[in-house]
Amino acid sequence: MPMLLLENAKPNKINAHTTLSAVIPSIILYEPSFEGWLSAVFYIYSKRLQDHAGLQLYAQDNYVPSLIDPAISVPSDTDHAERVLKTLNKLLGRSGMRQILWGFLSEKQTIGITLFEVVKYAITYPNRDVMEDLGNLHVLELAQIVKSVGREKHRMEAFVRFEHTTQDIYFARIEPDFNVLPLIGAHFHKRYQDQDWAIYDVHRGYGIFYDKSKGTPKHPTPLQTITDIDEEVLRHPASIHSPEEQRYQHFWQGYFANVNIKERKNPRLHRQYLPQRYWKYLSEKQVLSNAEHLQKRR
Numbered sequence: 001m002p003m004l005l006l007e008n009a010k011p012n013k014i015n016a017h018t019t020l021s022a023v024i025p026s027i028i029l030y031e032p033s034f035e036g037w038l039s040a041v042f043y044i045y046s047k048r049l050q051d052h053a054g055l056q057l058y059a060q061d062n063y064v065p066s067l068i069d070p071a072i073s074v075p076s077d078t079d080h081a082e083r084v085l086k087t088l089n090k091l092l093g094r095s096g097m098r099q100i101l102w103g104f105l106s107e108k109q110t111i112g113i114t115l116f117e118v119v120k121y122a123i124t125y126p127n128r129d130v131m132e133d134l135g136n137l138h139v140l141e142l143a144q145i146v147k148s149v150g151r152e153k154h155r156m157e158a159f160v161r162f163e164h165t166t167q168d169i170y171f172a173r174i175e176p177d178f179n180v181l182p183l184i185g186a187h188f189h190k191r192y193q194d195q196d197w198a199i200y201d202v203h204r205g206y207g208i209f210y211d212k213s214k215g216t217p218k219h220p221t222p223l224q225t226i227t228d229i230d231e232e233v234l235r236h237p238a239s240i241h242s243p244e245e246q247r248y249q250h251f252w253q254g255y256f257a258n259v260n261i262k263e264r265k266n267p268r269l270h271r272q273y274l275p276q277r278y279w280k281y282l283s284e285k286q287v288l289s290n291a292e293h294l295q296k297r298r
Helices: 033-046 078-104 111-124 137-159 181-191 231-235 244-260 267-273 278-283 288-294
Strands: 027-030 056-059 071-074 171-174 196-201 206-210 223-224
Touching: 027 033, 033 056, 033 071, 033 078, 033 111, 056 111, 071 196, 078 111, 078 137, 137 181, 137 278, 171 278, 181 196, 181 206
Parallel strands: 027 056, 027 071, 171 196
Antiparallel strands: 196 206, 206 223
16 A cells, blocks of 8 residues: 655654553544644554544544543654655645645544545545545545635635724734635735734634735735734724724714615525624624614605
């Protein structure tokens, strides 16, 4: 069986969740990062566990300990992850690796298993375009997941609402179903190079920040990752709104209330194109229930 370029592989130091070291683990736990998952794939092939029946991969933060199935935690290893990544790039190409990465960002509980089965299929048949073989149930499942992630990415790019703050930073909160923040950064980085802005994923507790002062139009500064946001700001963003932002929201809410034609309301169609789960962070949606004071009398 083809191997993952694992010549001279050195065994990892692992934390065993079972004292029976001779027992073949049926559950491999990886650190909740793409590098962690790649390291787990390396470990499986280095230990020749890829054909072990019932083998499962789970992120450590998604695993519920079992008294029956032996589990082993595999630490992240940059060198091992890079070697696996290099091999997968050769097997799957840029498009295939995009699907692997987008699938991982879905954060589905069983995504580690699905991705491993796709990778195992690609390694077993290196001359086959496995990502096009939708007859394989794992490839089909991954394709469906990637489609959902892509839809969420597109909606986030459309529905992000920046709010101008007293620090002259345009700040936006999001709470997507999938971890699409790494995918939408390039969209805003390309379009908003003349201002400071930040997008924060409330659910996952991190965000991205663009500082225009550290770049030029020809060489814009790279995005920075941020994690420390005042909880009070997240709960009450209006507390840092600039006067301009307050006026803008008032005018925008007034426009939204007046442009609506009562006789042509179609709530079902409206929710189809703008799902209700996004309304929480849309300024125009915050006063719809009592917008009469903004409406002009006709």
